[in-house]
Amino acid sequence: MIIIFKVAVLISGKGSNLQSIIDRLHIKNNNIEIKCVISNNKDVLGLKRAKDSDICTYTVNDCNYKKSKEYEKEIINIIDGQSIDLIVLAGYMRLLSPYFIDYYYPKIINIHPSLLPSFPGLNAQQQALDYGVKVSGCTVHFVDKGVDSGPIIKQKAVVVDSNDTVNSLSKRILKDEHKILPEVIKLLSLNKVKLKNRTVIIEER
Amino acid sequence: MIIIFKVAVLISGKGSNLQSIIDRLHIKNNNIEIKCVISNNKDVLGLKRAKDSDICTYTVNDCNYKKSKEYEKEIINIIDGQSIDLIVLAGYMRLLSPYFIDYYYPKIINIHPSLLPSFPGLNAQQQALDYGVKVSGCTVHFVDKGVDSGPIIKQKAVVVDSNDTVNSLSKRILKDEHKILPEVIKLLSLNKVKLKNRTVIIEER
Numbered sequence: 264m265i266i267i268f269k270v271a272v273l274i275s276g277k278g279s280n281l282q283s284i285i286d287r288l289h290i291k292n293n294n295i296e297i298k299c300v301i302s303n304n305k306d307v308l309g310l311k312r313a314k315d316s317d318i319c320t321y322t323v324n325d326c327n328y329k330k331s332k333e334y335e336k337e338i339i340n341i342i343d344g345q346s347i348d349l350i351v352l353a354g355y356m357r358l359l360s361p362y363f364i365d366y367y368y369p370k371i372i373n374i375h376p377s378l379l380p381s382f383p384g385l386n387a388q389q390q391a392l393d394y395g396v397k398v399s400g401c402t403v404h405f406v407d408k409g410v411d412s413g414p415i416i417k418q419k420a421v422v423v424d425s426n427d428t429v430n431s432l433s434k435r436i437l438k439d440e441h442k443i444l445p446e447v448i449k450l451l452s453l454n455k456v457k458l459k460n461r462t463v464i465i466e467e468r
Numbered sequence: 469m470i471i472i473f474k475v476a477v478l479i480s481g482k483g484s485n486l487q488s489i490i491d492r493l494h495i496k497n498n499n500i501e502i503k504c505v506i507s508n509n510k511d512v513l514g515l516k517r518a519k520d521s522d523i524c525t526y527t528v529n530d531c532n533y534k535k536s537k538e539y540e541k542e543i544i545n546i547i548d549g550q551s552i553d554l555i556v557l558a559g560y561m562r563l564l565s566p567y568f569i570d571y572y573y574p575k576i577i578n579i580h581p582s583l584l585p586s587f588p589g590l591n592a593q594q595q596a597l598d599y600g601v602k603v604s605g606c607t608v609h610f611v612d613k614g615v616d617s618g619p620i621i622k623q624k625a626v627v628v629d630s631n632d633t634v635n636s637l638s639k640r641i642l643k644d645e646h647k648i649l650p651e652v653i654k655l656l657s658l659n660k661v662k663l664k665n666r667t668v669i670i671e672e673r
Contacts, residue, residue, distance in 0.1 A: 378603055378625075381586045395667040397623040398583055398605060418602040420583075420625035425669045462600040464630045 268452035269298045271347045273338075273355040278309020280353035280374055283441035285316050288448055295452050298345045301338055303357050325357055335363045342367075349451055352406065353444065361408045369414070369458055371406040372451070374444045376436045378402060378418055383411035388433045397423050399432065401440045403447040405458065414461045416450075417443045473657035474503045476552045478543075478560040483514020485558035485579055488646035490521050493653055500657050503550045506543055508562050530562060540568045547572075554656055557611065558649065566613045574619070574663055576611040577656070579649045581641045583607060583623055588616035593638045602628050604637065606645045608652045610663065619666045621655075622648045 272281050281300060288295045300313035305322040313320045321341050328334035342350065352373040364371065377387035378400040384390075391399040400420040407413035419439040423432060450456050455466040477486050486505060493500045505518035510527040518525045526546050533539035547555065557578040569576065582592035583605040589595075596604040605625040612618035624644040628637060655661050660671040 378583060378586065378601070380599060380601075381583065392667075394585060395620050396583070396585075397607075397620055397668075398625050400603060400625070402602075415600050415602055420603050420605070462597075463602075 265294060268295045269346060269348045270295060270351055270448065271342050271345070271349070272297055272300045272313075272351045272353050274300060274302050274307065274309040274353050275304050275356040276307050276309060276354055278307065278312050278353065279437065280440055280444055281309050282312050284351070284353070284445050284448060285312065285318070287445040289316060289318075293449065293452070295448065298347060299341060301341060303355070309354070331360050332362060335360060339363070339366065349448065351444070351448065358410070359406070364406060364408050368407065369405045372403055372416065372447060373406050373411070373413070374440050375402045375404065375411050376433065376440065378420060379404060379411055379415060386429075388436060389429045391423065392427065392429060392432060399423050399436065401436050401443060403443050405463075414458055414463050416447050416456060416463045416465070419443050470499060473500045474551060474553045475500060475556055475653065476547050476550070476554070477502055477505045477518075477556045477558050479505060479507050479512065479514040479558055480509050480561040481512050481514060481559050483512065483517050483559065484642065485645055485649055486514050487517050489556065489558070489650050489653060490517065490523070492650040494521060494523075498654065498657070500653065503552060504546060506546060508560070514559070536565050537567060540565055544568070544571065554653065556649070556653065563615070564611065569611060569613050573612065574610045577608055577621065577652060578611045578616070578618070579645050580607045580609065580616050581638065581645065583625060584609060584616055584620060591634075593641060594634045596628065597632065597634060597637060604628055604641065606641050606648060608648050610668075619663055619668050621652050621661060621668045621670070624648050 274281055289297050297318050299319040301321045301323055302310050303323060303325045310320045323337050325334050350367060350371040377391055379402040382390040398420050400418055402415055403417045404415045405413040421436050421439060457464040479486055494502050502523050504524040506526045506528055507515050508530045515525045528542050530539050555572060555576040582596055584607040587595040603625050605623055607620055608622045609620045610618040626641050626644060662669040
């Protein structure tokens with residue numbers, strides 16, 4: 264019997280991290296399947312990328328719901344209908360409520376373009392440049408109720424150059440995001456990620 | 469005419485970073501001279517290391533001064549008597565007052581065992597392990613009035629292993645401290661470090 268590890272990906276925009284998961288993991292002998300892609304914005308490139316790979320897509324437009332809880336219940340309906348093992352936030356720009364986080368913890372992961380705990384929240388790359396760090400990077404972490412504060416699974420450092428702009432730095436960090444997010448999903452699918460309080464142990468061997 | 473770049477090093481303990489500066493820079497065709505080593509604790513290994521290299525040493529024991537300003541004036545007397553170009557805090561465990569910082573800014577640098585702005589203050593390596601980061605490192609920065617908050621000159625990332633203890637991580641970070649602190653002093657002596665607001669530009673070429 265083949266057990267498939269089922270992933271839901273939440274996006275808001277162009278979905279380049281989604282594409283890297285599709286390219287590196289989706290089916291391809293990995294026993295990993297992206298069951299659905301959910302976007303809070305309609306007509307974004309990420310949805311097209313999913314459709315091009317025959318992945319189910321859903322647009323749950325947050326403007327259509329008066330209360331955050333109703334909006335999230337709609338997402339929960341989609342996810343629970345497909346026995347999802349992991350929810351991946353890949354450039355999903357809407358905060359999730361404690362209700363949603365509690366419901367799934369620790370089954371939600373996020374990719375963030377800084378070496379957390381430095382520069383949580385929006386515009387992490389600009390924050391890093393404004394601070395003047397010489398090393399930044401990216402982080403994959405479990406999502407808890409705080410802003411980018413959950414247990415860290417994997418990080419990768421990126422050197423900041425003197426002449427970096429927010430675009431050049433973001434591009435270089437994004438290259439590493441495309442590597443470490445699929446790596447973490449693969450490790451999770453193989454049950455090699457153990458959470459001990461807030462420390463994550465990777466059983467790589 | 470040879471211009472010598474004159475450095476004062478402030479320490480509190482064993483002075484391994486002091487030793488790396490002595491070994492890599494002191495005299496040796498670098499036109500850099502450690503003119504004095506000042507410790508707030510007597511009989512520490514760092515003072516012996518300085519004496520072994522014929523560097524003047526001073527112990528200014530903070531317990532002997534009722535007011536921080538009197539203590540710091542004593543240090544200023546020593547430093548100003550020797551036309552010092554740069555003050556290096558190398559494991560100096562006493563906070564300096566805004567009075568002292570203002571007096572010398574931006575001529576004081578510090579080495580800190582984390583990738584700032586993550587984990588400022590004491591026990592940075594333990595803080596990093598407690599948080600569960602997968603990448604830490606070290607930072608050389610100009611000292612401003614905050615705690616480890618000044619403009620960053622150089623940083624080096626260090627991978628954190630799943631089985632790291634505070635000792636094993638500290639040792640690995642210390643190896644890189646021993647590299648980047650002398651590198652920064654050398655760059656400063658060559659006037660290749662430019663401060664633009666809080667961003668540091670290194671003119672490496």
